[in-house]
Amino acid sequence: DAGVIQSPRHEVTEMGQEVTLRCKPISGHDYLFWYRQTMMRGLELLIYFNNNVPIDDSGMPEDRFSAKMPNASFSTLKIQPSEPRDSAVYFCASRPLVATGELFFGEGSRLTVL
Amino acid sequence: AQSVTQLGSHVSVSEGALVLLRCNYSSSVPPYLFWYVQYPNQGLQLLLKYTTGATLVKGINGFEAEFKKSETSFHLTKPSAHMSDAAEYFCAVSENDMRFGAGTRLTVKP
Numbered sequence: 001d002a003g004v005i006q007s008p009r010h011e012v013t014e015m016g017q018e019v020t021l022r023c024k025p026i027s028g029h030d031y032l033f034w035y036r037q038t039m040m041r042g043l044e045l046l047i048y049f050n051n052n053v054p055i056d057d058s059g060m061p062e063d064r065f066s067a068k069m070p071n072a073s074f075s076t077l078k079i080q081p082s083e084p085r086d087s088a089v090y091f092c093a094s095r096p097l098v099a100t101g102e103l104f105f106g107e108g109s110r111l112t113v114l
Numbered sequence: 115a116q117s118v119t120q121l122g123s124h125v126s127v128s129e130g131a132l133v134l135l136r137c138n139y140s141s142s143v144p145p146y147l148f149w150y151v152q153y154p155n156q157g158l159q160l161l162l163k164y165t166t167g168a169t170l171v172k173g174i175n176g177f178e179a180e181f182k183k184s185e186t187s188f189h190l191t192k193p194s195a196h197m198s199d200a201a202e203y204f205c206a207v208s209e210n211d212m213r214f215g216a217g218t219r220l221t222v223k224p
Contacts, residue, residue, distance in 0.1 A: 004157075033211065033212070035214075042214065042215075042216045042217055043204065043214040043217070045211055045212070045213065048211050055210070055211075056210075056211060091157060091158070093157075093158075093212075095212075100163070100165040100166075100208070102148060102163055103158075103160075103212055105157035105158045105159070106157055107155075107156060107157045108156075108157055
């Protein structure tokens with residue numbers, strides 16, 4: 001299996017622009033997670049899905065952030081409009097059904113908002 | 115809700131010395147506990163996990179961790195550090211979602 005695939009790996013944009021980050025989970029995994037990593041806040045859980053349904057989005061920082069999972073093999077995290085404080089590495093991870101299973105992480109999308 | 119506290123944001127050891135990274139957890143149910151490693155510009159990789167059964171868990175690269183319920187701890191150890199162990203290490207606890215500690219950066223001196 002190719003693992004969790006994220007794109008783009010790097011994104012540089014200007015404040016106010018829309019940013020879309022993409023994730024393809026491992027085939028057969030029921031859960032998908034979006035995390036944000038910064039020096040100040042560490043790894044923050046933004047949202048997670050079970051069978052394409054958002055379960056908990058309490059970590060989404062503001063209404064500027066939205067996430068979708070239209071099917072089992074694709075998810076997006078969108079920021080509109082972007083701000084410099086959104087600069088971070090965004091990770092997608094997937095997991096099989098059981099809670100004892102580990103998360104499998106993508107390599108991350110590094111976002112820089114100027 | 116579950117949470118994890120990692121004691122020490124930065125640990126420095128000499129090559130060949132014992133590595134000890136500390137993790138304490140809080141969970142309302144029997145916890146599932148994990149240690150992950152992150153190398154620069156990469157995602158997180160699983161080192162080891164505890165779900166049930168034996169409280170001493172062995173992982174990859176010679177690491178192991180012991181689940182101590184009475185101390186709510188899950189400390190990570192390695193008897194002899196190698197230069198290649200230099201990385202960021204994260205402890206995590208899982209119920210339905212997974213919550214991570216703040217991370218500990220391990221430096222290995224030659």
